[in-house]
Amino acid sequence: MTRTSANQTFAMTAAEVADFRRDGFFGPFQVYEIDEMRQNWRRARLQILDRSKAVYRDDAAMAGNTNIANYDRHLDMEFLARHITRPEIVHRVTSVLGPDVLCWRTEFFPKYPGDEGTDWHQADTFANASGTPQIVWPDAAGGYGGTITVWTAFTEANEQTGCLQFIPGTHEEMFYDETRRMDYQPDSINSVSKTGVRRGFFGYDYRQLQKNPDWQPDESRAVPMVMRPGEAIMFWSTLMHASLPHSGATDEMRLGFAARYVPTVVRVYPDTEEIEEYGGKVRLDRYGAVLVAGHDEYGHNRLAEQTTREFRFPPSSPPC
Numbered sequence: 001m002t003r004t005s006a007n008q009t010f011a012m013t014a015a016e017v018a019d020f021r022r023d024g025f026f027g028p029f030q031v032y033e034i035d036e037m038r039q040n041w042r043r044a045r046l047q048i049l050d051r052s053k054a055v056y057r058d059d060a061a062m063a064g065n066t067n068i069a070n071y072d073r074h075l076d077m078e079f080l081a082r083h084i085t086r087p088e089i090v091h092r093v094t095s096v097l098g099p100d101v102l103c104w105r106t107e108f109f110p111k112y113p114g115d116e117g118t119d120w121h122q123a124d125t126f127a128n129a130s131g132t133p134q135i136v137w138p139d140a141a142g143g144y145g146g147t148i149t150v151w152t153a154f155t156e157a158n159e160q161t162g163c164l165q166f167i168p169g170t171h172e173e174m175f176y177d178e179t180r181r182m183d184y185q186p187d188s189i190n191s192v193s194k195t196g197v198r199r200g201f202f203g204y205d206y207r208q209l210q211k212n213p214d215w216q217p218d219e220s221r222a223v224p225m226v227m228r229p230g231e232a233i234m235f236w237s238t239l240m241h242a243s244l245p246h247s248g249a250t251d252e253m254r255l256g257f258a259a260r261y262v263p264t265v266v267r268v269y270p271d272t273e274e275i276e277e278y279g280g281k282v283r284l285d286r287y288g289a290v291l292v293a294g295h296d297e298y299g300h301n302r303l304a305e306q307t308t309r310e311f312r313f314p315p316s317s318p319p320c
C-alpha cells in the first residue's frame with residue numbers, strides 16, 4: 001500500500017511548474033500502487049449503483065446513462081471524497097493555483113470495448129455543452145480561465161483501451177468558442193469518423209464550436225498519455241486534448257476519473273440553479289464545491305462540508 005506520512009510533500013519544483021506552464025500538463029505521477037488502485041476500485045464500484053445519497057439522485061431527466069449521471073460522486077462516495085484530497089494531487093495543484101483551492105467537479109470517463117474516442121477539445125468556461133458558463137474567473141485574471149483537471153487512471157489506459165492524447169503547448173489559445181451551440185445527437189455516438197478515427201463528444205460534435213470551420217488540430221503533434229492503474233496526469237482544461245477509441249482488443253474497460261480544481265477566487269455555476277447538458281438535467285440545490293486546501297476568503301461559492309470520514313449535506317452555507 002502507498003503510505004504517505006503527514007509531512008510528506010508532493011509540491012512541484014520550480015522547474016516542474018515552468019514545464020507545466022509551457023506544456024499545459026504534468027505527469028503521469030503515481031497516486032496509488034497498481035494493486036491498491038485495483039483493490040480500492042473493486043470495493044468502491046459496488047457503491048456506485050447506490051444513488052441514495054448522490055447529490056443529483058432525484059432528477060427524472062437524469063434517467064438513462066448520460067454523462068451527467070457520472071458527475072460529482074465524490075460528494076457521496078467515501079473513496080472518491082478521499083481521492084480528491086490526496087496530497088499527491090492537492091500539493092501539485094496548489095503548486096500552480098496557489099494555496100486556496102476548490103474541487104468543483106468530478107466526472108467518470110468510461111470507455112467500454114468498441115467505444116469511440118473523445119473529440120479533440122478545449123474548455124475554458126465549460127459552457128461547451130450547457131450553454132451557460134460553469135466557471136468564471138475574475139477579470140483581473142486577464143482573460144485567463146479554465147480549470148486544472150487531474151485525470152486518474154482507475155484501469156489500464158493505453159492505445160488499445162483508449163488513453164488520453166494531448167497536443168503540448170496549446171493551452172494559451174482557444175480554438176473553440178464556447179458561446180456557440182452544439183446539437184445533441186445521441187444516435188451519432190460510435191458512428192462518426194474524424195481523420196480516420198472514430199470520435200465524438202458524448203453525443204455532441206465538438207467541431208461545431210470551432211472558431212474557424214476550416215481549421216483542424218495538428219494531430220501530428222499529439223502525444224498519447226499511457227497510464228497504469230493508479231497513475232494520474234494534471235492538465236489545463238484549455239489544453240487541446242482527446243482520447244483514442246477503445247479498440248476492443250481487451251475486455252477491460254478504460255475508466256478515467258477526472259477531478260477539476262480552481263482557486264477560490266473563481267465563481268462556480270454563477271447565477272445557475274440547474275445544469276442541462278448531454279441529454280440530462282440536474283438541480284444544483286444540494287451541490288457544494290469542496291475546499292481541498294487553504295481558506296475561502298471570497299465566499300463566492302457554496303461549499304460542501306467536509307468531515308474526516310465523509311462530506312455532509314446540506315452544504316454549510318446558503319448560495320450567495
Ligand SMILES: O=C(O)CCC(=O)C(=O)O
Pocket residue numbers: 109117118149151164237241242243256258
Ligand atoms: O477521458 C476522456 O476521454 C476525456 C476526458 C476529458 O476530456 C477531461 O477530463 O476533460
Ligand SMILES: [Fe+2]
Pocket residue numbers: 121123237241
Ligand atoms: Fe475535457
